Amino acid sequence: MSRARRSALAVAGVLALGATGTAAASATPAQTLPGSVPSWATAAHRTGATAPSTSVTFRVYLGYRDPAGAAAYAQAVSTEGSADYGHFLTPQQFRARFSPTARTVGAVSGWLRHEGFSVGSVPANRKYVEATGTAGRAAAAFGTSFAQFRVDGRTVRGNTTPLHVPAGLTGVEAVVGLDESQTLAHADKLADPPAGFRNARPCSEYWGQRTVQNTATPDGTTLPDSPSTFAPCGYAGSQLQGAYGLKDSIASGTDGRGVTVGVIDAYASPTIQSDLETYSRAHGLPSVQGHFRQVVAPGTYQHPTNPRHDPGGWAGEETLDLEAVHTMAPGADLVYIGAPNNYRDLDAIMNRVVDGHLADIVSNSYGYGGEALPRGYIAPQLDTQIQAAAEGISLFFSSGDSGDETGGVAGATPTPDWPASSPWVTAVGGTSLGVTRSDQRLFEVGWETARSSLDPATTTWGTPTYLYGSGGGTSRLFAQPSYQKGVVPDSIATTYGGGAMRTVPDVSALGDPNTGMLVGETQAFSDGTYYDEYRIGGTSLSSPLYAGMFADAMQRAGHPYGLANPALYAARGSGTLDITTAPLSTYPGTVRVDYVDGESGAGGYRYSARYFDADHSLTIHVRPGYDDVTGVGSPDGGAWLDAVSGYGG
Numbered sequence: 001m002s003r004a005r006r007s008a009l010a011v012a013g014v015l016a017l018g019a020t021g022t023a024a025a026s027a028t029p030a031q032t033l034p035g036s037v038p039s040w041a042t043a044a045h046r047t048g049a050t051a052p053s054t055s056v057t058f059r060v061y062l063g064y065r066d067p068a069g070a071a072a073y074a075q076a077v078s079t080e081g082s083a084d085y086g087h088f089l090t091p092q093q094f095r096a097r098f099s100p101t102a103r104t105v106g107a108v109s110g111w112l113r114h115e116g117f118s119v120g121s122v123p124a125n126r127k128y129v130e131a132t133g134t135a136g137r138a139a140a141a142f143g144t145s146f147a148q149f150r151v152d153g154r155t156v157r158g159n160t161t162p163l164h165v166p167a168g169l170t171g172v173e174a175v176v177g178l179d180e181s182q183t184l185a186h187a188d189k190l191a192d193p194p195a196g197f198r199n200a201r202p203c204s205e206y207w208g209q210r211t212v213q214n215t216a217t218p219d220g221t222t223l224p225d226s227p228s229t230f231a232p233c234g235y236a237g238s239q240l241q242g243a244y245g246l247k248d249s250i251a252s253g254t255d256g257r258g259v260t261v262g263v264i265d266a267y268a269s270p271t272i273q274s275d276l277e278t279y280s281r282a283h284g285l286p287s288v289q290g291h292f293r294q295v296v297a298p299g300t301y302q303h304p305t306n307p308r309h310d311p312g313g314w315a316g317e318e319t320l321d322l323e324a325v326h327t328m329a330p331g332a333d334l335v336y337i338g339a340p341n342n343y344r345d346l347d348a349i350m351n352r353v354v355d356g357h358l359a360d361i362v363s364n365s366y367g368y369g370g371e372a373l374p375r376g377y378i379a380p381q382l383d384t385q386i387q388a389a390a391e392g393i394s395l396f397f398s399s400g401d402s403g404d405e406t407g408g409v410a411g412a413t414p415t416p417d418w419p420a421s422s423p424w425v426t427a428v429g430g431t432s433l434g435v436t437r438s439d440q441r442l443f444e445v446g447w448e449t450a451r452s453s454l455d456p457a458t459t460t461w462g463t464p465t466y467l468y469g470s471g472g473g474t475s476r477l478f479a480q481p482s483y484q485k486g487v488v489p490d491s492i493a494t495t496y497g498g499g500a501m502r503t504v505p506d507v508s509a510l511g512d513p514n515t516g517m518l519v520g521e522t523q524a525f526s527d528g529t530y531y532d533e534y535r536i537g538g539t540s541l542s543s544p545l546y547a548g549m550f551a552d553a554m555q556r557a558g559h560p561y562g563l564a565n566p567a568l569y570a571a572r573g574s575g576t577l578d579i580t581t582a583p584l585s586t587y588p589g590t591v592r593v594d595y596v597d598g599e600s601g602a603g604g605y606r607y608s609a610r611y612f613d614a615d616h617s618l619t620i621h622v623r624p625g626y627d628d629v630t631g632v633g634s635p636d637g638g639a640w641l642d643a644v645s646g647y648g649g
Contacts, residue, residue, distance in 0.1 A: 200593040324548060392562045449467045570647050
């Protein structure tokens with residue numbers, strides 16, 4: 001008898017035992033779901049009980065029929081030299097080989113209905129069953145209790161003991177949504193502009209244009225001589241194409257055409273189409289007409305002047321991601337996939353993208369500040385990432401904007417961010433970038449910023465303190481993947497003792513907000529709502545920039561890659577710029593001017609020095625070769641295109 005058949009019969013027996021969920025659960029042997037208690041659900045964080053009437057929507061995730069086989073196949077089709085290299089599956093083929101069966105779905109759905117839940121959607125790959133009910137019913141059905149916890153300044157719901165399901169439901173892998181771990185997701189973007197944000201002047205159109213020596217401050221404030229260069233106003237168009245050595249190849253037609261790049265964020269901007277067109281005209285990029293579409297659920301859109309419908313500034317995140325991809329792959333097709341919220345559905349949206357094969361490359365500029373998530377929450381996402389690789393889809397994730405997550409505090413526990421730490425995605429770290437007047441890369445160093453504020457009484461900079469930087473470090477969850485063996489130094493891979501572990505990031509590109517990208521979107525200013533531009537950064541810039549460049553390489557290669565890391569690690573050296581500390585002696589940092597009110601000089605100015613690669617208070621450091629701030633490095637023009645596109649050829 002098959003496992004699915006045994007499950008169905010077992011659940012049928014459960015349904016006959018009693019009229020209430022509690023009776024049925026207590027009368028039937030239960031299996032414990034490992035990793036189902038959030039690490040933050042502790043007595044120290046508890047603030048009170050969850051009201052039994054609280055509405056909960058959750059997904060019961062089902063495991064693959066052959067999880068080891070799915071992972072092995074995904075690895076093989078992405079790795080040069082394998083007999084299966086490049087033999088990617090269609091979504092239909094993947095479902096036929098690995099997806100949970102319809103009988104398993106029916107068994108779980110039947111049990112949920114019996115327990116009093118309303119059963120919702122089931123995706124085509126049958127990866128989960130969605131359900132809605134109350135916290136009280138969930139506590140009875142899953143054999144636990146729920147409480148409220150204060151975590152990272154937020155009050156979130158969590159189960160206090162492991163979840164249980166009937167023994168017959170052997171296909172259940174995890175339950176996502178009963179606890180609110182997903183509310184801890186954040187957009188990896190540090191320069192999140194408020195309504196009507198502008199970058200203050202003076203700023204430089206290219207590196208070194210305006211300095212303390214040749215440009216007066218707007219209010220007559222005297223500044224120290226070093227650092228001397230006012231921060232760039234924001235790089236755009238040919239500046240970024242030229243800095244990464246791709247301007248000529250893009251102009252010659254290697255511009256991502258024929259490749260679809262997806263961007264996943266939460267919510268959706270109602271002005272994104274017009275903003276993309278305006279931005280493209282301003283910076284010498286082609287129109288996106290006929291090459292852009294949005295895939296969003298009804299009600300996902302938010303009004304640009306009502307931030308309550310745009311938690312965390314996700315409209316700006318969407319704008320940044322799409323404009324960055326379009327800059328580096330102006331011929332690629334763009335698809336934006338917006339989750340209807342940033343607290344429950346990002347995992348389901350990724351599953352939708354992968355199972356529908358909505359894109360060849362997907363850039364994701366969100367994450368969690370560390371790996372302290374329930375193992376049961378991580379496992380279903382790993383499954384989706386494995387399906388992506390098996391289908392030839394390459395996933396890129398920003399590595400995070402808070403360094404090693406210690407904040408430079410001695411004794412704090414370092415950690416990379418999730419999902420960047422997954423071995424099935426490409427984690428993109430950040431750099432600080434100087435671009436010349438002729439659109440050449442002058443320097444590129446690791447992005448770890450220390451800030452000094454001006455003391456107006458002495459006109460000197462204060463003591464620098466760590467502010468933000470490229471996420472990275474050594475995972476505590478995942479063993480070292482094959483593509484990192486022989487590349488990552490043991491001093492990094494075995495930093496916690498024991499066997500070698502996965503390290504982050506894999507690669508890097510511009511991320512420093514102080515040398516960031518110029519983006520444009522419709523904003524609400526004090527004198528009206530209209531399009532304007534501002535400089536922005538974060539590894540949420542690094543990821544879409546790199547995804548765009550990878551689209552160029554995919555076009556040249558003429559085939560998809562699946563998991564991109566084997567090709568990217570193979571391209572190190574001749575095709576990748578190794579980021580080191582060498583340029584710091586000449587380019588130690590920059591001077592930044594900010595409006596106090598964020599919009600104009602009417603409220604005055606703030607002055608600060610921003611020092612590059614200031615990682616002295618962190619556990620991650622830039623060094624020759626692979627490092628845990630910039631990975632193997634950043635793309636180096638035509639040599640990088642040749643190396644990546646030639647992989648597997």
